[in-house]
Structures are given as C-alpha cells and as structure tokens.
Amino acid sequence: MTDREAAARAEMVESGRSLFDRGLATGSSGNISVRLEDGTILITPTDISLGALDPDAIAKVDAAGAVIGGPKPSKEAFLHRAIYAARPAAQGIVHLHATHSAAISCMAGLSPDDCLPPLTAYFVMKIGRLPLIPYHRPGDERLTDAIMRIAPDHPAMLLANHGPIVSGASLRHAMNRIEELEETAKLFLLLRGSPTSPLTPDQIDDLDATFGAASQS
Known part of the structure; x- marks a missing residue:
C-alpha cells in the first residue's frame, strides 16, 4: 500500500467519524470515496456506520x-464511479442522507x-446550481444515465x-x-413563509468571475 493510499484511508475514517458525530450521517447511511492516482477507488463498505470505519476494512474497486x-463496497458505489467518469478532476465524493x-x-x-435558491454567496461559490435527480430506488443502476448526463456540469x-x-x-x-x-x-426550511432576497444573477456572475464557477472545480 502506498503512503498516499494509507493517508486516504485515514482521511476517510476521520471524515466519516466527523459526519457521524455531528449527526450528518446516521445509522449505516451515507458513503464516502476517494479516487487514487492509478484510477482505483476507495469506498466505504456496505452496511457500515460512517462513525465506525476501519482503515484496513475499506473497499477498493477499479473503474469498472x-x-x-x-x-x-456500498451498493451505491456505481454512483461514485459514474461521477468520477463524468468529472475527471474529481478526487473525492460524499453522499449523505442528511x-x-x-x-x-x-x-x-x-x-x-x-x-x-442562491441564498448565500458561499452556496453559490461551493455548489452553484443544484439539480434534482428523479427518484430511483437505492442501488438502482439505471440512475447512472441521469448522473452521467448531469454530473459534468454540476x-x-x-x-x-x-x-x-457531492x-x-x-x-x-x-x-x-x-x-x-x-x-x-436548513436556511431554506427556516425561511419558508418569510420574504427572502436571494442573490441576483449579476451578483452570481460577479462571484463566478471573482472565484470561479463551482461547476468547474
């Protein structure tokens, strides 16, 4: 095992524990992956709490x-593989049921x-536009087509x-x-029923010009 792979495994354990401890991942929900330099993918196992990951018990799959x-591996590993295929610069993926x-x-x-809606500058800078993918049951690989179509730009x-x-x-x-x-x-739900002032298109364009569009990173 290379030093890079060992470091990636340790980071996955630390990240999973952080998400679990803060209530962003509950039970055995959610999954995390890292793409290594050779194109192989480390991904959290199926039916394992993100708060109890073992660096020596993380699944490793190839691009296929x-x-x-x-x-x-997680039954949703195909989602990660589809996003890595669609976004060559991506090296890490997190999926939650937060x-x-x-x-x-x-x-x-x-x-x-x-x-x-673009409620804050930081949402625009980190996320940009957030598309909604139609419902598919967990593990349904027909979701791959929708992911491959949308992920290149998001x-x-x-x-x-x-x-x-993400x-x-x-x-x-x-x-x-x-x-x-x-x-x-959370902000969106707190503000429901209240008048809001999302960022304007000009303000979003200014953020994209200053910091780069989220879709490109």
Whole structure:
C-alpha cells in the first residue's frame, strides 16, 4: 500500500467519524470515496456506520466496479464511479442522507434544474446550481444515465426522496461542499413563509468571475 493510499484511508475514517458525530450521517447511511492516482477507488463498505470505519476494512474497486480489495463496497458505489467518469478532476465524493437536504429532496414543486435558491454567496461559490435527480430506488443502476448526463456540469446533485451527493477536487473539498449544501437546506426550511432576497444573477456572475464557477472545480 502506498503512503498516499494509507493517508486516504485515514482521511476517510476521520471524515466519516466527523459526519457521524455531528449527526450528518446516521445509522449505516451515507458513503464516502476517494479516487487514487492509478484510477482505483476507495469506498466505504456496505452496511457500515460512517462513525465506525476501519482503515484496513475499506473497499477498493477499479473503474469498472470490480472489487480488488477489502469488503463488499456500498451498493451505491456505481454512483461514485459514474461521477468520477463524468468529472475527471474529481478526487473525492460524499453522499449523505442528511436531515435538511433529504427533507428538501422530498418536497413537491422543486425545479429539476435548480432546487435550492442562491441564498448565500458561499452556496453559490461551493455548489452553484443544484439539480434534482428523479427518484430511483437505492442501488438502482439505471440512475447512472441521469448522473452521467448531469454530473459534468454540476459538482453536487440532490437525489429525490434520498439525499445529496457531492464531488470535489479532494475529499476535504467534497466535505466542505456537502456541509455548505446542508446548511443552505436548513436556511431554506427556516425561511419558508418569510420574504427572502436571494442573490441576483449579476451578483452570481460577479462571484463566478471573482472565484470561479463551482461547476468547474
């Protein structure tokens, strides 16, 4: 095992424990992955709490999904592989069933192209537009087509009646993004029924020009 792989395994354990301890991942829900330099993918095992990961018991798969080490991977490993294929710069992915963003995913009348308003600059900078992916049962690989179509232009997606899945240039980058998404979902629910002032298109353009569009990272 290379030093890079050992470090990635340790980071996955630390990240999973942090998510679990703060209530962002409950029971055995959610999954985390890291893509290594050779294209292989480390991913959390099936039916394991993110708060109880073992660095020596993390699944390792190739780009086609064949298991090349460790226990059985999450049944949603195909989602991670699809996003890595669609986003060559992505090196880390986090998928959660976090309460507030999962609640948004169950709401009727959401725009499939952008299901959370641009309430804060940091949401725009880290997420950009958030598309809603139609419902598929967990583990349904037909979801791959929707992911492959939408992921190239979006680092974050919300799976209907399920939860968010977010990629980043590193696992830490993906962690920061999904936490910002969850906080924005919380703000959205807190503000329901109150007049709000989302950022304007000009303000969003200014953020993109200054910090770079989230879709490109």
